[in-house]
Structures are given as structure tokens and as C-alpha cells.
Amino acid sequence: MTVTPHNLHSSYRGVLIKQLFVGDLLRHLWNAGPILAEVLEPQVDDAGYDLVIQVGCVLRHIQLKSSHWNSSTFSQKVHLKLASKPSGCVIWIIFDENTLKAGSYLWFGAAPGEPLPDIGRFNIARHTKADSTGHKAERNMFRVVPKSKFEKLKLISQVAATLFGQEAIGKEKESV
Numbered sequence: 295m296t297v298t299p300h301n302l303h304s305s306y307r308g309v310l311i312k313q314l315f316v317g318d319l320l321r322h323l324w325n326a327g328p329i330l331a332e333v334l335e336p337q338v339d340d341a342g343y344d345l346v347i348q349v350g351c352v353l354r355h356i357q358l359k360s361s362h363w364n365s366s367t368f369s370q371k372v373h374l375k376l377a378s379k380p381s382g383c384v385i386w387i388i389f390d391e392n393t394l395k396a397g398s399y400l401w402f403g404a405a406p407g408e409p410l411p412d413i414g415r416f417n418i419a420r421h422t423k424a425d426s427t428g429h430k431a432e433r434n435m436f437r438v439v440p441k442s443k444f445e446k447l448k449l450i451s452q453v454a455a456t457l458f459g460q461e462a463i464g465k466e467k468e469s470v
Contacts, residue, residue, distance in 0.1 A: 307360075307394075308358075308360060310394065311358070311360040311387055311389060311394065311396075312344060312345070312358055314394060314395075314396065315358065315385070315387055315396065316333055316345070316347075318396065318450045319331070319347070319450060319453065319454060320333070322450045322451055322454050323349065323454060323463075326451075326454070326463060327463075329349060329463055330349070331347055331348065331349045332346075332347065332348040333345060333346075333347050334346040334347075334348075340375075341355075341373070341375050341376075341379070342355075342357055342372070342373030342374070342375035342376030342377075342379070342382070343355040343356055343357050343373075343376055343379060343382065344356060344357055344358045345358065347457070349457075349458040349463065350458070350463075352381065352406040352407070352457070352458045352459065353380050353381060354380075354381045354382075354383060354406070354457050354458070355376060355379035355380065355381065355382045355383070356382075356383055356384070356385055356457075357372060357373065357376055357382070357383070357384045357385075358384075358385055358386075358387065359384060359385070359386040359387070360386065360387040360388075360389060361386070361387075361388060361389075362388070362389055362390065362391035363388060363389070363390060363391060363397060364391060367441070368440065368441050369438045369439060369440045369441060370384065370386060370402075370438075370439050370441075370444075371419040371433070371436040371437070371438055371439075372384055372402070372413050372416075372436065372437055372438075372439050373435055373436055374413065374414070374435050374436070374437065375435065376410055376413075377409060377410045377412070377413060377414075379410075380407075380409075381403070381404070381406055381407060381408065381409070381410075382403065382409065382410040383401065383402060383403025383404070383410060383457070384401070384402040384403065384410075384439070384444075385399055385400070385401060385453065386399065386400035386401075386402070386441075386444055387399055388400065396450070398446060398447065398448050399446075399447040399448075399450075399452075399453050400441065400444035400445065400446055400447070401444060401445045401446075401447050401453070401456055402439055402443060402444045402445070403456075405459065406457070406458060406459045413437040413439060414437065415437075416437035416438055416439055416440075417437065417438045418432050418433065418434060418436070418437065418438075419432070419433040419436035419437060419438050420432055420433060421433060
């Protein structure tokens with residue numbers, strides 16, 4: 295594997311992509327209304343989500359994933375706990391590796407108020423690193439969701455409408 299800033303500093307880049315996503319989403323909601331949103335982050339990353347965002351009465355637990363245009367990633371590991379959260383979903387951000395600007399989004403979830411589609415039917419994930427014997431242990435709490443199960447969204451406006459629904463955004467806009 296070729297060492298690049300993307301794999302050498304992947305944790306840093308992941309936080310940066312998350313902040314850029316939240317900024318883009320909040321900017322869109324502001325310009326659409328303004329529509330006010332609450333954004334919360336868990337202290338510990340063990341419940342299957344990276345963000346909780348609420349607009350009006352719609353509460354979303356969101357797991358963020360990201361990869362650049364030239365990435366060969368064809369699936370994502372999704373935590374089973376995400377299915378127990380209200381309106382849990384996964385947003386996979388596809389970004390330009392030179393500018394870090396989001397180019398499109400892949401969505402796995404359901405309508406506001408609906409649970410995450412059943413992920414129990416997907417393959418059990420394995421650790422990426424092998425132990426000393428070369429065995430890659432199963433990660434029983436994670437499932438491998440293929441890229442083909444994600445819906446492509448091109449614009450942040452589509453992400454906002456998919457997350458919170460046109461009706462929720464419209465109601466919030468009227469009440470502000």
C-alpha cells in the first residue's frame with residue numbers, strides 16, 4: 295500500500311471531513327430558512343454513530359463514512375447498535391482528495407421516524423488487521439453493507455431533505 299496523507303493521517307482527515315459536512319449541512323439549513331438544528335457528538339465512539347442532529351421533531355443518529363473519489367472502497371462496516379437508535383442512518387461522503395470538498399453522498403437509511411433497514415442479513419465484518427497467526431477475527435457487532443445498497447445523493451440539499459424530510463424542513467421554516 296502506498297503511504298499517502300489520506301492513510302497516514304486518516305483519523306485527522308475523518309474529523310476534518312465530519313466538520314466540513316456539519317458546516318455544509320448547517321449552511322444549507324440556514325440559507326433554506328433559516329432552519330435551526332441541534333448537533334451533538336458522543337463522548338465515546340461505541341454506539342454506532344458519530345453525530346446526532348435534530349431539526350424540529352426529527353432526530354437522526356448518523357454514522358459518517360468517507361472516501362475519496364479514487365478510493366476502491368466497495369462496502370462499509372456498520373455497527374448493529376445503530377439500528378436501535380431513532381432514525382439511525384449512514385452517510386458516506388465521497389470527496390475530492392486534493393481539496394477535501396464533498397462531491398457526492400451515499401445514503402443508507404430510511405425516512406425520518408423509521409428505523410435503519412435491517413443490517414443483520416449482511417455479512418459479519420472482520421478486523422482489518424490479522425493476529426500473529428494471520429487470522430482476522432470476526433467483529434460480531436458489525437455488518438458489511440455493500441456500496442450497492444446505498445442511494446446516491448449529489449447535493450447537500452438532497453442530504454438535508456433525506457435526513458429531515460421536506461415536511462419537517464417546511465414546518466421548521468414556517469415556525470422561525
